Structure formats: structure tokens, C-alpha cells
Amino acid sequence: MIDVNLAILATIPLFIIGFYGVLARRHFIRIIISFEIALTAVILAIGAFATSKGMLGEVIGIIIIAVVAMEVALGLAIAIQLDRLFQTVDIYELRKLKEE
Amino acid sequence: MNLETILYLVAIGLAIFFSYLAIHVRSILYAVIFLVGMYATSTWALIQLGSWFLALVYLFIGAGGVLVLIIFASMLTRPAIDIPPSRSLSVLAFLVSLFFASLIFYLLFRNQTGLTTVFSSNYIEISKILFDNYAFAIIIIAIAALAVYYGAIYLASEEK
Amino acid sequence: MLSSEISEILNLIYYLSPFFTLIFGTIVISFLIIWKKIKIAKVVSYISLLMSLFFTLYFIYNNYTFVISNSTLIIDKFSQLIWLAILAGGIVSLSSMHEELLKREAQPLLLLSVASGLLVISSRDLLILFLSLEATVFPTYALVSQLKRDPISAEATVKYFVFGILSTLLFGYGIALIYGSVGSTLFINIKNFINSQDYASFSNYIMLGLILIILSLAIKATLFPLHVWAIDTYQGSPTSISAYLSSSSKIIGIAAIALLLVGPFYDLYTIFGFELRYIMSILVVATIILPNIAGLVQRNIKRLLAYSSVAHSGYMALVYVYPEGTLQFLAYYLITYSIAKSVSFLITNLISGEGSYSPYDLLRGLFKYRRTSLAAITFAIALLSLAGIPPFAGFMAKFLIFLNTSYMGNLGIALALIALIMSAVSVYYYAYLIRLEVLPTTNGANINFVSRLDSNCVMIISILLLLVLTFYPNLFILPFPLLE
Numbered sequence: 130m131i132d133v134n135l136a137i138l139a140t141i142p143l144f145i146i147g148f149y150g151v152l153a154r155r156h157f158i159r160i161i162i163s164f165e166i167a168l169t170a171v172i173l174a175i176g177a178f179a180t181s182k183g184m185l186g187e188v189i190g191i192i193i194i195a196v197v198a199m200e201v202a203l204g205l206a207i208a209i210q211l212d213r214l215f216q217t218v219d220i221y222e223l224r225k226l227k228e229e
Numbered sequence: 230m231n232l233e234t235i236l237y238l239v240a241i242g243l244a245i246f247f248s249y250l251a252i253h254v255r256s257i258l259y260a261v262i263f264l265v266g267m268y269a270t271s272t273w274a275l276i277q278l279g280s281w282f283l284a285l286v287y288l289f290i291g292a293g294g295v296l297v298l299i300i301f302a303s304m305l306t307r308p309a310i311d312i313p314p315s316r317s318l319s320v321l322a323f324l325v326s327l328f329f330a331s332l333i334f335y336l337l338f339r340n341q342t343g344l345t346t347v348f349s350s351n352y353i354e355i356s357k358i359l360f361d362n363y364a365f366a367i368i369i370i371a372i373a374a375l376a377v378y379y380g381a382i383y384l385a386s387e388e389k
Numbered sequence: 390m391l392s393s394e395i396s397e398i399l400n401l402i403y404y405l406s407p408f409f410t411l412i413f414g415t416i417v418i419s420f421l422i423i424w425k426k427i428k429i430a431k432v433v434s435y436i437s438l439l440m441s442l443f444f445t446l447y448f449i450y451n452n453y454t455f456v457i458s459n460s461t462l463i464i465d466k467f468s469q470l471i472w473l474a475i476l477a478g479g480i481v482s483l484s485s486m487h488e489e490l491l492k493r494e495a496q497p498l499l500l501l502s503v504a505s506g507l508l509v510i511s512s513r514d515l516l517i518l519f520l521s522l523e524a525t526v527f528p529t530y531a532l533v534s535q536l537k538r539d540p541i542s543a544e545a546t547v548k549y550f551v552f553g554i555l556s557t558l559l560f561g562y563g564i565a566l567i568y569g570s571v572g573s574t575l576f577i578n579i580k581n582f583i584n585s586q587d588y589a590s591f592s593n594y595i596m597l598g599l600i601l602i603i604l605s606l607a608i609k610a611t612l613f614p615l616h617v618w619a620i621d622t623y624q625g626s627p628t629s630i631s632a633y634l635s636s637s638s639k640i641i642g643i644a645a646i647a648l649l650l651v652g653p654f655y656d657l658y659t660i661f662g663f664e665l666r667y668i669m670s671i672l673v674v675a676t677i678i679l680p681n682i683a684g685l686v687q688r689n690i691k692r693l694l695a696y697s698s699v700a701h702s703g704y705m706a707l708v709y710v711y712p713e714g715t716l717q718f719l720a721y722y723l724i725t726y727s728i729a730k731s732v733s734f735l736i737t738n739l740i741s742g743e744g745s746y747s748p749y750d751l752l753r754g755l756f757k758y759r760r761t762s763l764a765a766i767t768f769a770i771a772l773l774s775l776a777g778i779p780p781f782a783g784f785m786a787k788f789l790i791f792l793n794t795s796y797m798g799n800l801g802i803a804l805a806l807i808a809l810i811m812s813a814v815s816v817y818y819y820a821y822l823i824r825l826e827v828l829p830t831t832n833g834a835n836i837n838f839v840s841r842l843d844s845n846c847v848m849i850i851s852i853l854l855l856l857v858l859t860f861y862p863n864l865f866i867l868p869f870p871l872l873e
Binding site for chain 1: 516520523534536541544546547554555565566
């Protein structure tokens with residue numbers, strides 16, 4: 130028996146660390162890693178609710194995992210394509226190229 | 230505060246520790262290693278909550294699929310060492326994250342819902358819900374997968 | 390047994406025929422592109438889009454309402470009318486595609502995005518809405534890339550992707566919180582829960598979930614603090630894709646927020662009283678004022694059109710402040726906006742190509758030559774319609790929304806006045822563009838103009854529609870209480 134409110138509150142730092150990573154980091158693949166971290170908080174929250182409200186929560190969780198895996202695959206395709214065209218995946222370097 | 234709660238909090242604490250390292254370490258490949266730790270500990274936390282089915286799906290797709298993709302991509306791209314962001318941007322990102330954190334804490338801490346974890350995963354019920362009520366969701370997932378497939382082809386096509 | 394299942398599947402295909410037509414078309418086109426039959430592929434994608442439009446019009450004409458897959462999808466007048474706007478944007482975007490995009494898999498990606506966009510509007514379940522929204526966005530992640538060494542395009546791609554994953558995260562957390570308090574994701578269950586006694590102990594969860602979901606959709610709808618990606622992305626992506634993003638993709642976001650606020654969360658307007666309306670009106674005022682002022686100093690056609698489209702999402706967001714009075718006219722606004730905006734991007738594409746280079750000077754002398762005069766007239770009419778000048782349909786759409794907002798009380802009058810003033814300010818930059826078309830070209834530079842049969846047809850039809858639709862706003866009245 131775990132208090133769900135406590136379980137949700139405990140996941141918030143995870144969400145915020147991932148959110149911060151998406152906003153602040155420069156490396157494109159690091160942004161995707163941060164996205165995965167923030168997603169973990171979402172999955173943990175859904176898992177906590179699913180054990181108190183019924184199995185629909187797990188279905189939602191499975192579907193979100195599937196969708197996000199696809200999104201990550203596309204993001205990595207974009208990363209490889211950026212690397213091929215611009216020889217960098219650093220988004221600051223890309224912005225510098227624009228200013229030149 | 231019973232033993233289950235303490236174990237759950239320990240698992241979450243470890244996951245937060247690993248995720249902090251994964252964000253802050255400079256090399257991408259080390260970040261991937263800490264991501265493995267994050268997957269493992271968050272799976273432990275999910276099992277502690279009782280939703281072991283979701284935990285296993287997450288571990289398989291996360292550590293088995295996504296992580297391998299990230300390793301491949303970081304090897305195919307230039308091994309850029311990730312330099313810490315400029316101070317102004319990191320302060321801005323920190324403020325936005327802090328705003329979100331305080332919003333969520335403020336709204337969730339105020340009322341106790343009284344919900345506790347009572348169920349454990351029941352895969353028969355999960356399959357019933359997924360294939361009876363949300364059968365159409367599978368069609369949409371198939372379409373999204375088709376879109377990702379075409380999108381990857383589109384991105385990979387060489388310029389002539 | 391078996392025959393009943395087969396008839397069930399056939400019914401599903403019939404009810405969702407606008408959607409399945411596009412999916413079938415996608416599969417056929419992808420094979421045709423492998424065999425390098427580009428012309429036939431384009432014809433097939435026109436046919437599937439037009440058939441989808443035809444089925445939608447047929448449903449509207451017969452007043453059909455379908456409830457499918459355990460009432461997670463409902464095809465009623467709300468969804469059918471907004472489908473028209475989405476399909477219009479898709480058709481215009483397809484007609485403006487250049488050879489370089491057609492050779493690759495751009496057409497199947499566009500059709501997939503339009504098809505899942507149709508599902509977003511008709512979903513009556515948060516999970517299905519989330520899924521189909523993601524399926525709408527995935528193709529555009531790939532399409533935004535120019536696949537050239539153009540730094541502006543790189544920034545567009547990166548910004549679009551980063552904001553896209555932020556949107557996914559926020560929506561995921563929101564869906565978790567709302568599921569956690571309601572125990573279901575069906576709209577009707579959420580509505581009943583908000584009216585029940587259990588609501589009191591979960592009110593913060595629901596409020597936070599709603600905030601996160603609206604923030605996530607506001608990224609798609611380019612509402613104020615989250616519109617920053619739109620300017621760079623519309624400029625950096627191929628122009629035909631900017632036409633799609635600024636019309637159909639944005640309409641999906643706007644209509645999805647309206648769907649949530651009017652459907653499951655409508656009772657929050659009575660529970661919170663004026664708080665919700667004030668928050669929404671701050672959002673609206675910021676979204677209307679800032680891009681209109683920023684638009685005054687632009688010197689790039691695509692950037693200007695991006696700012697104008699952000700300003701227009703502010704006018705559309707007036708609906709969120711007083712949905713009971715103005716929601717009925719949202720579909721009409723969306724249809725006229727979709728046609729005018731995507732056609733203006735189409736003409737930008739014809740004179741400047743798919744790239745991000747589109748300075749104002751390219752417009753000079755457009756009226757002078759015979760082969761460009763149709764494009765010049767269409768561009769002028771589309772811009773006048775966006776500005777809201779009387780004989781065109783954009784005027785009637787703006788008029789109806791502003792007038793009905795002003796009927797709703799003091800806040801409504803203030804909002805309508807601000808919208809009216811800023812829309813008068815916006816006339817300046819639209820008129821500046823139209824004036825440039827009349828001026829002679831600088832030092833005899835040639836106009837690079839591509840004339841194609843399909844884009845000419847689209848231009849003529851859109852001129853006719855923008856003139857004729859002014860007199861028939863009553864054909865596109867949305868039903869107001871959405872969930873009954």
C-alpha cells in the first residue's frame with residue numbers, strides 16, 4: 130500500500146530534470162535522452178494511478194511508450210540527417226551557421 | 230510509512246540520481262550508461278507500485294529498443310562533446326522548469342486524494358481493454374508507424 | 390457470427406470513408422513513387438483528397454452522425470465542418486509542391502498527416518486524441534526538413550522537433566493526471582465526473598491536467614508564449630509545407646482546444662466563473678497584439694505570413710473566452726482562413742520556390758505581366774480576405790466572431806475592440822504587399838514564375854470561394870452544446 134499522492138510527488142523531480150535537459154542542453158541526442166527521462170516520470174505517474182484506478186492506465190502507458198519510441202526513432206533520423214548535411218548535431222553550432 | 234513506500238522512494242531517488250548524471254555528464258556514451266541505470270531503477274519503482282506489466286514493457290522497449298537506437302545514432306554522428314550551455318539559457322531553462330515544478334507541487338500537494346495502490350497488473354484485463362475498447366487505437370498506432378517509416382525514408386533520401 | 394463481424398468492419402469503413410480513402414491513397418501512391426510514376430501519383434493523391442472532401446460534403450448534406458468504436462470516435466457536424474478546412478489546406482499544399490518534393494515521399498506523408506488530422510477532430514476520448522495528434526505530427530517532422538545545406542532549414546527542423554517533444558511530454562502528464570482522477574479518458578465520463586461529488590477532492594488534479602493539455606495543444610495552435618517556433622519553422626521549411634503547417638496543422642490544434650473546452654471541460658466555466666475567462670483573454674490579447682506589431686517591420690514574405698498566421702490564431706482563440714456565443718462561427722472562420730492562408734503561401738511558392746529565400750522585392754511587377762496576373766490577383770484577394778476587407782469571406786468571418794464576442798459583456802466588448810484595432814493595424818502590412826505587386830521591378834530583374842495547371846485551377850477556385858462564401862456563413866454553423 131503506497132500513497133498515490135506521494136508516489137506522484139516523488140516523480141516530479143524526474144519530470145523537471147528531463148524538462149530542463151530538453152530546454153537547456155546543446156547536443157541533439159542529449160535532448161532526446163532528456164526527453165526519455167521526462168517520459169519516465171509520466172510512465173511512473175500512470176503506473177501509480179493504474180494500480181489504484183484499474184487497468185486502463187496500463188493500456189495508456191503502453192500506448193504512450195509505443196508513441197514515444199516512434200518519436201525517438203524519428204528524432205534520431207533527424208539527428209543523423211543533420212550530421213550528414215551540417216557535420217554537427219550541436220544546435221548552437223547550427224544557429225551560428227545561420228548568422229554567418 | 231511502510232516498507233513498500235520506503236523501497237519505492239529509494240528506487241525513485243536512485244532514478245533521479247541517475248537521470249541527473251545522464252543530463253550533466255559531458256560524454257554522450259556515459260550519458261547512455263546512466264540512462265540504463267535510470268531504466269533499471271524506474272522499472273524497480275514500477276514493480277514496487279504493482280504495475281509489473283507496464284514495467285516490463287517499458288524495460289523491453291526502453292532498454293531494448295530506444296537505448297540501442299540512441300547508441301547507434303551517437304556512433305553514426307560526430308562524437309561531439311556536449312559543452313554546458315551558456316549561463317543565460319540555462320538560467321532561463323532553470324526558471325521555466327522551476328515554474329513548472331512549483332505549479333505542479335502547489336496544485337498536487339494541496340489536496341490528499343486518499344488513493345492507494347491496491348491492484349496489481351492483470352494482463353487478461355489489459356488485453357481485454359486494449360482489444361475491445363481501444364481496438365481503433367491500434368489502427369492509429371499502425372498509421373503512425375507508417376508515417377515514421379515513410380519519414381525515415383524521406384529523411385534518408387539522397388539529394389540528386 | 391462471421392457475417393456480422395464483416396458487416397461491422399464494412400460499416401466502420403463507410404463511417405470513416407474520408408479517412409480510409411486517404412490511407413488507401415497513401416499506399417497506392419507510395420508504390421507509384423517507387424516505380425517513379427510521379428505524375429500519376431500526384432493525380433491519385435488529388436483524387437483521394439477530393440474523394441475525401443466529397444464524402445465529407447455528402448455526410449454534411451445528409452446530416453449524418455456516426456458513433457463508432459465504443460463512442461471513442463463521433464462523426465458529427467462539428468468534426469465534418471472542420472474536416473472541410475483541414476482538407477482545403479491539404480489540397481492547396483499539394484498543389485503547391487515542387488518537383489523536388491514530389492520525387493520523394495512527400496505526398497504519402499502529407500496524406501497520412503491529413504488523414505490522422507481528421508481523426509483528431511472527431512475523437513471523443515483523450516487517448517485517441519493524443520494518439521491521432523501524434524500521428525498528425527510525425528509526418529511533418531520529416532517534411533519540415535529541406536534536405537539541403539540551408540542553416541535556416543536546420544534551425545526550423547530542430548525547433549519544430551524540440552517543441553514537438555515538449556508538447557508530447559505535457560500532453561502525456563496531463564492525460565495521466567486526468568485519468569488518475571476520473572478513471573477513464575472518455576469525454577462523457579470526464580464531463581460526468583466534473584459534475585459529480587467526487588470532483589472536490591480531485592479538483593487540483595483536473596485543473597493541472599487541463600492546464601498541461603492546453604499548453605501542449607497551444608504549441609500546435611501557436612498561442613502566444615509558445616508561438617516562437619512557428620516563425621522560424623514557417624520560414625525555414627519548404628513553402629508548400631509552410632502552407633500545410635499554417636493552415637491544416639494549426640486548425641487541428643485550435644479545434645482540439647475548442648473541442649476540449651466545449652466538450653468535457655465546459656462545466657469548468659461555471660465552476661470557476663470569471664477566472665478561466667480572464668486567463669484565456671490574457672492569452673488572446675497577447676497573441677493578437679504582439680505578432681501584429683512584429684509584422685510591421687518584416688522584410689521577408691514567408692516570415693510576414695507566419696506572423697499574420699499567429700495573429701489569426703489569436704482571433705480564433707477569442708472563441709475560448711466565450712464559447713457559448715462564438716463557437717458556432719468557428720468552422721466558418723477556419724474554412725475561410727485555411728483557404729486564404731494556404732493560397733497566399735502557394736503564390737509565395739510560385740514566385741520564390743521552396744527555399745527560405747523570399748524577400749519582398751520578388752513581388753514587384755507581378756501585376757504587370759500577363760502570365761503572372763492571375764497569381765497577383767489571387768494573392769491580393771487572399772491578403773484582403775486575411776485582413777478582413779468587406780467583399781471577401783475573411784471579413785464576414787471576423788465580423789461574426791468579433792460581433793458575437795462583443796455581445797457577451799464588458800470583457801467581450803474590450804476584447805472585440807482590441808481585436809478590431811489590431812486587425813486595422815494589420816491592414817498596413819497586407820496593403821504594403823499588395824502595393825509592391827503594382828510597382829515596377831527594380832533594374833529590370835526577371836520574375837521566376839512557375840505556372841502549372843493544377844495551381845491555376847486552385848487559384849481560380851479559391852478566388853470564387855473567397856467571394857461566394859461571404860454570403861453563406863449560415864451553411865457552416867457549428868452545433869453548440871457538444872456532448873449531449
